[in-house]
Amino acid sequence: EAGVAQSPRYKIIEKRQSVAFWCNPISGHATLYWYQQILGQGPKLLIQFQNNGVVDDSQLPKDRFSAERLKGVDSTLKIQPAKLEDSAVYLCASSLSGGQPQHFGDGTRLSIL
């Protein structure tokens, strides 16, 4: 089966600019996750979707981050405006349901200048 697809692979922007990431989960996976992984740390959950509804977004900085999963398949994560501290790898993962093993994409490495 095809894995979780993410794009772009790398992104460099200046602070205060906007950026968007795209994720296509494994076909049939109802649950989709966005994580932020800062260098040397474990992934931190930003938002979790079940189909097109938000299950958990308690750690999403809602003043600058937004995410959507229209039609319950693809998802986009947006940062507007970006801060230096947002430099990280943004990982998308999906699973059949909330309690199943998660399959991760290769991530988008974001650098803020």
Next chain:
Amino acid sequence: GQSLEQPSEVTAVEGAIVQINCTYQTSGFYGLSWYQQHDGGAPTFLSYNALDGLEETGRFSSFLSRSDSYGYLLLQELQMKDSASYFCAVRDDLDSSYKLIFGSGTRLLVRP
């Protein structure tokens, strides 16, 4: 609060056995997972323990003691390709989201 503790680095020799420990403190515990991540790559699922005891999958085994809030990942017959970061992650069921809370990871270096 929620916290997971695991060693930051472990070094071992090819062919040897290594154990990576993980202690956790969470509000709602459902199970403990382990993920492997090579540099620049995606985390990949290794194992999951919901009940006390040992789960074996090939060269990898994972153990859980719920009463001690402790688990470990055991890697046998180490190979050079096992050099990677290993993350323990607690499945939190406090709000029925079953979200994963990851530790900071253990970097394993396998030497010839």
